[in-house]
Amino acid sequence: MTRILDRIDRPQDLHGLTDEELVQVSQEVREHIIDTVGEIGGHFGANLGTCEIAVALHSLLDSPRDKILWDVGHQAYPHKVLTGRRDQLATIRKYEGLAPFCAITESEHDIMGAGHASTSIGYAVGLKEGMRLKGDIDEGQVVAVIGDGSMTGGVAFEAISQAGGMGTPIVVILNDNGMSISPNVGALSGYFNRVRLNPKLWHARDTVEHRLVELPRIGKAVERLGPQLKESIKSFWAPGLWWEELDWAYMGVVDGHDVHALRAALRQAFKAERPVVVHVATVKGKGFAPAEDGGLEGQETWHAAKPKSISGGVPVKAVPAPAGAAPAAPQYTKVFGDALVAEVRRDRRVAGITAAMNSGTGLNILQKAEPEHYFDVGIAEQQGILFAAGLALEGRKPVAAIYSTFLQRAYDQIVHDVCLQKLNVVFAMDRAGLVGDDGPTHHGVFDIAYLRSLPHIVCAAPRDEPMLQRMLRTALLQDEAPFALRYPRGEGPGSPLLTPDAITPVEIGQGEVLAEGDGRVALVGYGSGVHKALEAAALLAGAGIVATVADARFAKPIDVDLMARLSADHELVVTLEEGVLQGGFGSAVWEALNEAGLDGASGGPATARLLRVGMPDRYVTHGKPALLHEEVGFTGRAVARRVAEVLRVDLSDVLAAELSS
Numbered sequence: 295m296t297r298i299l300d301r302i303d304r305p306q307d308l309h310g311l312t313d314e315e316l317v318q319v320s321q322e323v324r325e326h327i328i329d330t331v332g333e334i335g336g337h338f339g340a341n342l343g344t345c346e347i348a349v350a351l352h353s354l355l356d357s358p359r360d361k362i363l364w365d366v367g368h369q370a371y372p373h374k375v376l377t378g379r380r381d382q383l384a385t386i387r388k389y390e391g392l393a394p395f396c397a398i399t400e401s402e403h404d405i406m407g408a409g410h411a412s413t414s415i416g417y418a419v420g421l422k423e424g425m426r427l428k429g430d431i432d433e434g435q436v437v438a439v440i441g442d443g444s445m446t447g448g449v450a451f452e453a454i455s456q457a458g459g460m461g462t463p464i465v466v467i468l469n470d471n472g473m474s475i476s477p478n479v480g481a482l483s484g485y486f487n488r489v490r491l492n493p494k495l496w497h498a499r500d501t502v503e504h505r506l507v508e509l510p511r512i513g514k515a516v517e518r519l520g521p522q523l524k525e526s527i528k529s530f531w532a533p534g535l536w537w538e539e540l541d542w543a544y545m546g547v548v549d550g551h552d553v554h555a556l557r558a559a560l561r562q563a564f565k566a567e568r569p570v571v572v573h574v575a576t577v578k579g580k581g582f583a584p585a586e587d588g589g590l591e592g593q594e595t596w597h598a599a600k601p602k603s604i605s606g607g608v609p610v611k612a613v614p615a616p617a618g619a620a621p622a623a624p625q626y627t628k629v630f631g632d633a634l635v636a637e638v639r640r641d642r643r644v645a646g647i648t649a650a651m652n653s654g655t656g657l658n659i660l661q662k663a664e665p666e667h668y669f670d671v672g673i674a675e676q677q678g679i680l681f682a683a684g685l686a687l688e689g690r691k692p693v694a695a696i697y698s699t700f701l702q703r704a705y706d707q708i709v710h711d712v713c714l715q716k717l718n719v720v721f722a723m724d725r726a727g728l729v730g731d732d733g734p735t736h737h738g739v740f741d742i743a744y745l746r747s748l749p750h751i752v753c754a755a756p757r758d759e760p761m762l763q764r765m766l767r768t769a770l771l772q773d774e775a776p777f778a779l780r781y782p783r784g785e786g787p788g789s790p791l792l793t794p795d796a797i798t799p800v801e802i803g804q805g806e807v808l809a810e811g812d813g814r815v816a817l818v819g820y821g822s823g824v825h826k827a828l829e830a831a832a833l834l835a836g837a838g839i840v841a842t843v844a845d846a847r848f849a850k851p852i853d854v855d856l857m858a859r860l861s862a863d864h865e866l867v868v869t870l871e872e873g874v875l876q877g878g879f880g881s882a883v884w885e886a887l888n889e890a891g892l893d894g895a896s897g898g899p900a901t902a903r904l905l906r907v908g909m910p911d912r913y914v915t916h917g918k919p920a921l922l923h924e925e926v927g928f929t930g931r932a933v934a935r936r937v938a939e940v941l942r943v944d945l946s947d948v949l950a951a952e953l954s955s
């Protein structure tokens with residue numbers, strides 16, 4: 295059957311279609327996403343929830359003159375399909391393919407870049423007030439689509455307050471499905487649930503006035519009340535009171551899978567001359583039974599789909615690993631989650647905090663094992679750190695498990711509240727380094743630089759799983775300082791784990807030499823950089839260069855004695871880190887050598903040349919980590935090649951042999 299979708303090459307092609315045709319297009323978009331994402335992998339459930347919303351919006355609006363903003367952007371695949379990218383959807387999140395979220399460099403219909411939650415309303419206020427400043431506030435509609443989970447981000451409320459105060463005529467679609475990645479949390483979510491799940495409240499506004507006017511004796515009086523007073527009486531009974539109190543018009547709850555109802559509500563909202571929120575109820579994973587009928591667990595499972603996980607619209611049964619295959623190394627996330635449970639059981643002062651990333655951080659393990667010591671603040675990283683600060687002031691030992699990239703959201707709380715007051719808070723930063731498919735908004739490459747400069751903080755990075763266990767223990771045994779721990783997304787090298795009673799702390803500020811060399815080059819890794827150092831050393835050995843390999847273990851405090859010794863004993867010292875070079879670990883080594891008069895520049899003893907290997911001064915694109923590591927030169931081969939150049943050694947045969955092996 296030919297799809298209507300096949301003739302939708304631009305959003306304006308939706309204009310003039312009947313409601314029935316729009317319903318059909320919505321379903322065709324849904325099936326296109328199920329087939330495509332089920333094959334290639336990617337964000338899934340949220341996209342099935344916004345098919346009708348995207349169709350309704352683009353059928354009424356003239357994008358990009360009218361501006362539609364998608365909060366986070368993980369639910370923007372229908373928008374991408376309807377705005378000329380239908381046939382490229384299979385490239386999404388792939389190297390040089392469509393961006394994982396909205397990107398202003400990708401399409402004129404992507405009005406804002408995203409990836410981090412809760413930003414869309416803020417942009418919307420700016421865009422609309424920008425039109426007012428240009429002298430034409432009616433230049434175009436501005437609509438922000440934000441989920442109930444993203445609504446828990448404080449910055450969304452900052453924008454709601456500004457818009458209410460200025461009377462900025464924007465439209466917000468609150469896409470309420472009761473889910474964040476895991477079930478949504480907090481009082482706001484509770485309020486949304488009460489309203490969304492109570493159909494009687496869905497049309498309260500319309501019926502309240504009717505019933506009031508029908509009342510004996512006072513009915514006539516109500517009839518004569520001015521519209522404002524009537525509105526406030528209506529909103530007293532109807533949901534959305536707090537929106538009205540903030541001078542927003544509240545409309546809802548609308549069925550987010552009913553194109554006709556959505557269009558009717560949006561037509562009304564577009565006419566308002568004030569900020570309007572349209573509260574919409576959707577199902578995360580709508581139209582895909584394992585999610586739609588799978589309850590909260592099913593909807594959490596299908597937040598993202600793995601490659602080749604769906605065929606013919608149904609899940610593909612996982613194929614067991616062949617007998618005798620080596621077990622995959624445990625994900626750092628699981629090692630951390632298990633280690634945190636062990637720490638809580640060793641010291642009842644310990645508690646774990648997540649910001650809506652329950653399973654992503656491994657805190658789902660703590661939630662099951664020690665629920666009293668588990669806290670989820672929702673998408674509210676700033677609150678997560680303030681909450682940790684409060685716990686620390688109360689003598690608890692909080693561990694804030696927040697991805698490196700999302701922790702950026704709480705930078706001032708780290709500076710102003712934790713470090714300045716020298717509070718004993720542990721930052722467990724998963725997804726440190728290049729995360730891969732999620733791309734530049736999610737790569738955790740700035741934390742070394744953004745934390746190392748803060749007084750009192752300790753910055754550490756384990757080279758493998760047991761070292762992660764030891765560093766977490768170290769962080770929690772000490773009472774002195776804030777302690778930041780970083781580790782990459784995915785598997786470690788598979789080193790044998792330590793039993794809880796065998797976990798010993800490491801000396802803070804002390805590095806470790808893993809292999810002594812012949813004095814020509816020392817490769818000093820930090821975290822995942824240690825493995826690149828070992829890979830490079832193996833290649834250099836093929837050319838007769840025996841490299842010294844060291845694990846710095848700490849970026850702050852730096853092991854100055856070790857760095858001084860390596861610098862004095864070698865021609866070349868190479869630092870390797872999966873973080874930006876500017877202000878990173880290599881810079882810290884450079885600074886330490888300079889302060890000790892050992893950098894050769896200050897007339898001190900002859901010292902080694904310093905070569906820093908790390909992330910470049912640009913945003914690295916999306917794609918598989920191995921491809922990205924190749925692109926930025928963060929591989930054993932690339933490092934070996936650079937060392938050979940400096941030492942004027944010919945490595946071509948070794949590299950050729952390695953390639954052919």
Ligand SMILES: Cc1ncc(C[n+]2csc(CCOP(=O)(O)OP(=O)(O)O)c2C)c(N)n1
Pocket residue numbers: 340343366368369409410411440441442443444445469471473474475578649650651673675700703
């Ligand atoms: C600042 C920030 N914290 C955490 C995340 C991770 N994250 C991505 S989507 C999501 C859930 C969003 O929930 P909601 O807005 O309700 O959208 P839904 O998936 O339910 O459609 C989370 C926590 C993020 N993208 N940004």
Ligand SMILES: CC(=O)[C@@H](O)[C@H](O)COP(=O)(O)O
Pocket residue numbers: 366368409475654725729732783
């Ligand atoms: C959209 C978003 O921010 C999350 O879904 C993120 O993509 C999760 O990343 P991980 O897959 O690394 O947990």
Ligand SMILES: [Mg+2]
Pocket residue numbers: 441442443444469470471472473474478
């Ligand atoms: Mg949601």
